[in-house]
Amino acid sequence: MTKQMDFDVLVIGAGPGGYHAAIRAAQLGLKVACAEREYLGGVCLNVGCIPTKAMLHAGEQIAAARHAADFGLTFGEQNLNIAKLNGWKDGIVKKLTGGVGALFKANKVTHLIGEASFVDPHTVKVGDKTYTASNFIIATGSEPAKLPGLEVDQQVIVDSTGALVMPDPVPARMLCVGGGVIGFEFSHVYNNMGSKVKVIEFLPNIIPGADADAVREFGKIMKKQGIEIATETKANRAEKKSDGVHVELENVKTGEKTTEVFDRVLVAVGRRPRTDGLNIQATGATVTDRGFVPANTRQQTNVPHIYSIGDVAGNPMLAHKAMKEGLVAAEVIAGKPAEQDAVAIPGVVYTSPELAWVGLTEAEAKEKGYEVKTGVFPMSASGRAMTLQATDGFVKMVVEKDTDLLLGVHIVAPHASDLLGEAGLALEMAATASDIALTIHAHPTLGEAVLEAAEAVHKQAIHIMNR
Amino acid sequence: MTKQMDFDVLVIGAGPGGYHAAIRAAQLGLKVACAEREYLGGVCLNVGCIPTKAMLHAGEQIAAARHAADFGLTFGEQNLNIAKLNGWKDGIVKKLTGGVGALFKANKVTHLIGEASFVDPHTVKVGDKTYTASNFIIATGSEPAKLPGLEVDQQVIVDSTGALVMPDPVPARMLCVGGGVIGFEFSHVYNNMGSKVKVIEFLPNIIPGADADAVREFGKIMKKQGIEIATETKANRAEKKSDGVHVELENVKTGEKTTEVFDRVLVAVGRRPRTDGLNIQATGATVTDRGFVPANTRQQTNVPHIYSIGDVAGNPMLAHKAMKEGLVAAEVIAGKPAEQDAVAIPGVVYTSPELAWVGLTEAEAKEKGYEVKTGVFPMSASGRAMTLQATDGFVKMVVEKDTDLLLGVHIVAPHASDLLGEAGLALEMAATASDIALTIHAHPTLGEAVLEAAEAVHKQAIHIMNR
């Protein structure tokens, strides 16, 4: 690497992609800086993955206390101190973002505070200083997409960041515009905390990208828990009045319009890549019309010393994809033979039960020309699920017919995200359904449902009849 | 198989080993009977795995309600209806054992009610009828070991079966004699329900068989939760008096004796194989002095048409081992190339956090001559664990130094049993730590701690400093 440069690598953005890249590059002996204009940990730690999971846990504990009556445990009146709830969540965020700062220090990553803007392909400006580097990693992430007619004020009309602050009192009526992962996580939180929640989705199905059977099961369970779901529905406009926000909803098939009143409206209609202020043109790196900065499997843009990772590099916009890409970029820069060669990137909706999947859906597998067989095992037949009072859902396995090769695993179950570990490793190791079926799974565990789904592929599940 | 026989296979005992064997044999087209003298589902469903997990869940919900105050959720007075608790647990057991009955019917397994006793190598007597079969599978399980001086009355001095019925009121002072898996599961339940619990263990360490570091961490956490633990201690005798059971305890190193008073004493000092009434001598099958009926990896005893599976066949006495052996025996009888060739049999203590492991402990690996490296990742550095209010514990990975081959995984963490799925599959697939480290794990999940432990093996964990 060129001697005169200030850094071997300068990472722009300290989200999960950026901080993984910076730390790994430092571990590999490179001189590293990471510029961040807002907060260490990016969207994920500050206003994404982590605070939502804290809120989800709190909501689930409220539900759990209610269900405890089933086994004879009851409580006098319940009180939720909302200031304390928000503070607890903020405390977790602070601990984790502080942790990133400490890791930067310990790994000798220079933390540059401020917005980075390219001056030329080897120079950025951060605040009023300029820095040169042999390599740059663009990790500037994404931001919520906007919806015309529903202007976010972060009080009554909120995006995911505003929704993270629970108002006091909890809103009685809540509309979630967008039936994707983020929309459902918030809907689940607000529903458990006492809001009457309605989710609307423009497309015919919620949770786009997930397996159709899994989505059907998931939707059924969310409805059973009290969430109203309207697909093929859009929100045209919202008007704030004294009795609440009046939202005009339209059935996109019939064109029928109705107006409903809510106390809080969440706009969760997707995210878009963020490169504003970056002056990326100064580098010559390509930006697509949708604003992404695409990269090859070594995370290089068309300008080889400029790397792009995470949400800004492309879909799926998920933290663990950003992390993987961050590690790959750092290792490639350090001369290691790294590549983003993942067979599959898992997805999770952290509701209760969770919806989690990795690999191909049944429909995707068929589209790709695979002849498939499937195996399904219902959680209602799991002893462990019964003892956890959580028997909704199933494990579905999609397998290539001739070779028995695992193609995808789709789980609606308590702790589904924990069960993904096995499924993900199985896919990466090119495992077959037999490999899973022949592996002893501890009893009684939720993982036995994964085993039984693999057995069901061969029509040899034990705890259900195989058809 | 001989034509004149009543059955192709006659299974003795309908525990998890027996009912798996019977159902798989039927799936493979054999004519099957299963004799059971007490209850479908055996120890596991009736007085073992399942009811304990129900009680553990109930206890954990009590603890969770207390911890909810951390995020601002508080409750008025709490009431535990103990009759309802016991009834709820019994309901789950009934549903599952009823399920086994239904599966027998659907798979056309003939259920013979009564104690089976061999008449000759091809004939058993059940009640006053005799049946012949081409093959027999002995799946008669095990029963609690007794401790001289502490006679079980199932009221104040109980074994695991008596301990499953929670008395009303919950005993104020409880002694658990035996610091193994079963002892700790009950201690955890009683502790969460309000008992002051003391565990005594004869050996220098609790949870024999588990990794020493994991056991140390686990013991620390149990103590923090309020359980008193005394190792190298035995109970000599118990005397029931009006103010409770007076138990003489002895420090086995110093010989020092003290007497302490308890309201309930649980004797959980292990289990022994059960062949009484079976008249196994009539078959010529070997029985060891400790009462086991040993089998080869095809589950055959020295008499080839007589198979032995589960607890009665040998240690470890675990339901999932029994199930695997049941499937193997059934498949071998059906002429399939099955073998009990498991690389590792997982173990779990279903407390909160759970202690779960699969494969070799560090000490075992070294004993076997492996040069090992290890990687440890603490749950306190896991974002997901923070949101679950459960940051105690760690994931430890034991790996062969030169080859990076995974040898064992030891987990003290919430949902540790769910994380075992990945670890177990990895061992069976002969995976390396790199295979796990290179696999994308969803964020934020507890499984990331498994990933990070694998990275730590290579001194490349992201969220801790690597030494």
Place this chain on the structure above:
Amino acid sequence: PAPATRADGRVLAVPAARQLARELGIDLAQVQGSGPNGRIRVQDVTAHGQGGGEQASAPQQQAPTQTQA
């Protein structure tokens, strides 16, 4: 040479490969594994069977068409 066999006698093979070897009557210790550390995969057993190293005693399974990614 059979590098998949370890000093402690364990043969490094995935569960489905072990099953297939039993089905075909093939001694895993004779199979050359193609994975890391000589780990034996299903296709290694199939290839060994077809290579005539051992006489297959049962109908052979279809070889997986897709190799490890």
